[in-house]
Amino acid sequence: MVSRPAARFAHLAGLVLVFAFAMFPFYWMVSSSFKDQGDLLASPPMWLFEPTIKHYAEIWADQKVTAAIVNSLIVAVSTTALAVLLGTPAAYALARFEFRGKSDLWFWFISNRMISPIVLALPVYLLAQSLGLLDTHLVLILIYLTFNLPIVVWICTDQFRSIPPELEQAARLEGAKQFDVFWRIYLPLGLPGVAVSAIFSFIFSWNELLYALVLTRRNVQTAPVAATSFMSGYELPWGKIMATGTVIVLPVTIFALIVSRHMIRGLTMGATK
Amino acid sequence: MSFLKLEQIVKRFGDATVIDHVDITAERGEFVVFVGPSGCGKSTLLRMVAGLEEVSEGAIYLDGANVTDTEPAARQVSMVFQSYALFPHMSVHDNISFGLRMAKTPREEIDRRVAEAARILQIESLLQRKPRQLSGGQRQRVAIGRAIVRNPKLFLFDEPLSNLDAELRSQMRVEIARLHRDLGVTMVYVTHDQVEAMTLADRIVVLRAGRVEQIGSPADLYERPDNIFVAGFIGSPKMNFLKVSVAAVNGGAVTVRHPALAADLTLPTRHAPRVEPGEDVVLGLRPEHLSVGDGGAACLALRGEFAESLGATSQLYAQTGNGETLILQVPGRRSLAPGEGIRAGFDPAQAYLFDGAGRAI
Numbered sequence: 001m002v003s004r005p006a007a008r009f010a011h012l013a014g015l016v017l018v019f020a021f022a023m024f025p026f027y028w029m030v031s032s033s034f035k036d037q038g039d040l041l042a043s044p045p046m047w048l049f050e051p052t053i054k055h056y057a058e059i060w061a062d063q064k065v066t067a068a069i070v071n072s073l074i075v076a077v078s079t080t081a082l083a084v085l086l087g088t089p090a091a092y093a094l095a096r097f098e099f100r101g102k103s104d105l106w107f108w109f110i111s112n113r114m115i116s117p118i119v120l121a122l123p124v125y126l127l128a129q130s131l132g133l134l135d136t137h138l139v140l141i142l143i144y145l146t147f148n149l150p151i152v153v154w155i156c157t158d159q160f161r162s163i164p165p166e167l168e169q170a171a172r173l174e175g176a177k178q179f180d181v182f183w184r185i186y187l188p189l190g191l192p193g194v195a196v197s198a199i200f201s202f203i204f205s206w207n208e209l210l211y212a213l214v215l216t217r218r219n220v221q222t223a224p225v226a227a228t229s230f231m232s233g234y235e236l237p238w239g240k241i242m243a244t245g246t247v248i249v250l251p252v253t254i255f256a257l258i259v260s261r262h263m264i265r266g267l268t269m270g271a272t273k
Numbered sequence: 274m275s276f277l278k279l280e281q282i283v284k285r286f287g288d289a290t291v292i293d294h295v296d297i298t299a300e301r302g303e304f305v306v307f308v309g310p311s312g313c314g315k316s317t318l319l320r321m322v323a324g325l326e327e328v329s330e331g332a333i334y335l336d337g338a339n340v341t342d343t344e345p346a347a348r349q350v351s352m353v354f355q356s357y358a359l360f361p362h363m364s365v366h367d368n369i370s371f372g373l374r375m376a377k378t379p380r381e382e383i384d385r386r387v388a389e390a391a392r393i394l395q396i397e398s399l400l401q402r403k404p405r406q407l408s409g410g411q412r413q414r415v416a417i418g419r420a421i422v423r424n425p426k427l428f429l430f431d432e433p434l435s436n437l438d439a440e441l442r443s444q445m446r447v448e449i450a451r452l453h454r455d456l457g458v459t460m461v462y463v464t465h466d467q468v469e470a471m472t473l474a475d476r477i478v479v480l481r482a483g484r485v486e487q488i489g490s491p492a493d494l495y496e497r498p499d500n501i502f503v504a505g506f507i508g509s510p511k512m513n514f515l516k517v518s519v520a521a522v523n524g525g526a527v528t529v530r531h532p533a534l535a536a537d538l539t540l541p542t543r544h545a546p547r548v549e550p551g552e553d554v555v556l557g558l559r560p561e562h563l564s565v566g567d568g569g570a571a572c573l574a575l576r577g578e579f580a581e582s583l584g585a586t587s588q589l590y591a592q593t594g595n596g597e598t599l600i601l602q603v604p605g606r607r608s609l610a611p612g613e614g615i616r617a618g619f620d621p622a623q624a625y626l627f628d629g630a631g632r633a634i
């Protein structure tokens with residue numbers, strides 16, 4: 001038998017281990033972004049070093065990186081906003097209405113995620129080319145939407161189903177129209193699900209590399225594309241790559257932190273009983 | 274025409290018929306209670322009146338208009354749900370004013386009416402709280418507040434007190450009765466608690482398995498139950514039933530015989546008797562109409578089992594020779610030793626007879 005303090009210590013040690021394992025790459029990226037090239041390549045690695053913001057100044061001056069981040073922001077924000085705007089009403093319908101073909105529609109949404117993205121890359125490229133959409137924000141927004149919409153719909157449908165149906169009935173008796181019910185009951189009470197799906201959508205759109213590489217050229221390079229573009233040539237500018245990486249991770253983290261405040265449980269507490 | 278009229282209502286879920294040709298009416302200002310065992314269709318019936326459930330057959334009239342296919346919102350009815358169904362993300366004030374806001378009522382008017390409802394229900398100090406910060410009884414009041422603030426034509430209550438503890442329940446029962454008296458509105462109230470039914474109702478509708486068993490005032494149902502189901506359902510403790518055999522039928526009277534009865538018992542009948550001598554029928558005796566001793570014109574010889582004292586009254590459990598258990602409700606504290614012989618007297622005018630099909634004779 002392990003005594004309680006010992007068990008707690010083991011628990012804590014386990015947590016620290018997992019935390020360190022998860023956070024070390026970030027630590028490495030962030031710390032490297034403040035080292036100059038000499039310190040970066042030192043072996044054994046230098047744990048203590050003179051920090052420098054040289055690389056940040058460099059990417060700030062580099063039109064390509066700032067433009068890429070702006071592009072990424074445009075694409076990710078638009079995709080997320082559209083996915084939530086279109087996905088939540090669909091989820092409400094799937095959660096609460098009976099209509100013909102409902103389960104087929106449901107399966108169709110899931111099936112969109114069963115295809116490996118690479119399979120579609122070439123057809124989508126040809127399609128975009130013939131529509132004259134290559135190298136535009138719109139093409140990325142549209143293709144990301146096809147990946148994100150199903151996620152928003154699933155998560156929100158599930159969330160909306162957990163809302164007691166009496167709430168909707170009560171609202172209807174009180175004179176609420178269809179849209180009022182959605183806007184004043186389902187959306188606020190389904191906020192945790194909406195938040196989770198928005199985070200997924202944002203992260204996906206922000207990190208996506210394959211389609212961004214295939215469908216864009218010079219004008220609409222997104223951040224991941226810009227970051228990989230440093231990896232050509234003979235010398236790898238590690239400091240710049242790490243600084244770019246840090247800058248790329250920052251918006252997602254901030255977005256996730258803000259939105260996750262809505263991911264609280266027990267929102268429907270007090271409705272019944 | 275009645276204020277509310279349900280005409281030949283049928284409700285089917287798939288193949289199952291849960292409401293079977295029900296006719297019910299309610300006058301303006303009346304308090305009508307639906308009672309019946311769990312699953313008999315009380316909620317379904319109420320939800321059809323509200324418009325939350327479609328009617329499979331039949332028609333519903335409210336205030337002179339056929340509302341069978343009218344949208345719930347257009348019927349001007351309010352409903353207090355069994356689960357309260359408060360909006361958890363809104364304050365008490367916003368919960369109560371929801372319907373008024375939907376109707377685009379001016380702000381001052383909303384505040385005035387909410388304040389009025391809060392005063393009636395004594396929840397003025399809670400208006401800024403969220404439902405999760407309220408006790409069960411307070412949530413109940415908020416749900417009622419949401420219902421009364423719009424001045425609806427009809428109030429529907431679906432077992433509003435079933436989640437409360439006994440004390441709060443009787444307190445709220447009194448408040449609902451007061452509310453009905455003060456507002457003078459028509460209320461339809463669903464419960465499976467016959468005490469609530471007896472105390473609140475102007476008229477009780479007893480339902481069983483989707484059919485109406487009897488409709489009448491509380492006194493009607495207590496004194497003149499149409500059948501054995503209503504007789505057993507109304508009254509607490511439950512009516513005692515003894516299987517007796519018919520010795521003679523004589524015009525408007527039936528004479529019955531039972532080994533525990535000191536003498537054959539002749540009872541007047543309410544309807545022309547449909548029984549033959551030799552047939553088995555059921556004798557119904559309410560526990561509160563039985564007394565210990567030979568008092569009363571008729572008398573049963575019983576063997577004691579045990580007694581339960583409730584303070585002011587005691588319930589005595591005793592058996593007949595062939596093992597039928599009867600309950601006697603007697604005043605004061607009284608003990609009963611197992612096997613002790615007791616005599617239970619009663620007045621034949623307070624005895625009931627039911628034929629083999631359970632209909633009152």
Ligand SMILES: Nc1ncnc2c1ncn2[C@@H]1O[C@H](COP(=O)(O)OP(=O)(O)OP(=O)(O)O)[C@@H](O)[C@H]1O
Pocket residue numbers: 286291309310311312313314315316317318465
């Ligand atoms: N949506 C539905 N689909 C199928 N059957 C249903 C549905 N709603 C209710 N029923 C059935 O209809 C019958 C009546 O249900 P109802 O809820 O009206 O009973 P009740 O009298 O209110 O019972 P309780 O006292 O337990 O609330 C039950 O047998 C129930 O199983």
Ligand SMILES: [Mg+2]
Pocket residue numbers: 315316317355431432
């Ligand atoms: Mg019910």
